[in-house]
Amino acid sequence: QSALTQxxxxxxxxxxxxxxxxxxxxxxxxxxxxxxxYQQHPGKAPKLMIYDVSKRPSGVPDRFSGSKSGNTAxxxxxxxxxxxxxxxxxxxxxxxxxxxxxxxxLTVL
Amino acid sequence: xVQLQEAGPGLVKPSETLSLTCTVSGYSISxxxxxxxxxxxxxxxxxxxxxxxxxxxxEYNPSLKSRVTISVDTSKNQFSLKxxxxxxxxxxxxxxxxDDPWYFDLWGRGTLVTVSS
Numbered sequence: 001q002s003a004l005t006q007x008x009x010x011x012x013x014x015x016x017x018x019x020x021x022x023x024x025x026x027x028x029x030x031x032x033x034x035x036x037x038y039q040q041h042p043g044k045a046p047k048l049m050i051y052d053v054s055k056r057p058s059g060v061p062d063r064f065s066g067s068k069s070g071n072t073a074x075x076x077x078x079x080x081x082x083x084x085x086x087x088x089x090x091x092x093x094x095x096x097x098x099x100x101x102x103x104x105x106l107t108v109l
Numbered sequence: 110x111v112q113l114q115e116a117g118p119g120l121v122k123p124s125e126t127l128s129l130t131c132t133v134s135g136y137s138i139s140x141x142x143x144x145x146x147x148x149x150x151x152x153x154x155x156x157x158x159x160x161x162x163x164x165x166x167x168e169y170n171p172s173l174k175s176r177v178t179i180s181v182d183t184s185k186n187q188f189s190l191k192x193x194x195x196x197x198x199x200x201x202x203x204x205x206x207x208d209d210p211w212y213f214d215l216w217g218r219g220t221l222v223t224v225s226s
Binding site: 032034036038045046047048051052057089091093096097098099100102 | 145147154155156157160168170171204208209210211212213214216217218219
């Protein structure tokens with residue numbers, strides 16, 4: 001299976017909102033409600049931010065939200081903060097394999 | 110709290126087998142969940158390698174399936190990764206993680222494995 005498609009980079013100013021897209025196919029993103037999102041700061045392990053398309057683990061601020069339409073999932077971060085600057089990866093179940101996106105670098109201007 | 114820790118050689122020669130273990134503390138592997146391996150080449154994105162159920166059932170990335178073996182040792186509360194016939198393209202940070210499924214909610218800190226002679 002191919003990697004999910006994410007924009008290489010997005011940016012926003014503090015306080016603004018940004019949305020990161022994750023496009024797959026009907027065999028992965030479109031076929032299951034099992035999309036997750038991960039935040040990775042440089043030199044650190046990824047951290048789960050969203051699972052099952054739109055659920056937030058305990059401790060993740062409600063500024064982070066997820067959604068899905070057809071074969072495209074989205075992560076929206078509202079009220080941008082400096083610490084949100086990181087790489088973000090989507091991941092989808094694909095009927096046994098799990099497929100990651102190529103990653104998006106979020107820059108907080 | 111639940112913690113995962115990878116261990117293994119940081120340098121492997123081309124054509125040899127990469128072997129890593131992940132020790133889980135704060136939770137008994139035999140109680141449930143899948144347990145997975147994910148890797149990240151330097152400066153690149155994440156790639157799922159495979160996952161193992163606590164009872165031993167496995168799922169592998171089709172692109173790596175011919176070279177990968179994941180096993181579990183419940184007596185040591187560990188699970189392991191073996192990747193055979195490695196090349197420089199297998200150089201990466203290797204993470205172990207709890208696979209809920211189908212999301213990875215807990216991660217180890219990662220270990221860099223370099224393939225070089």
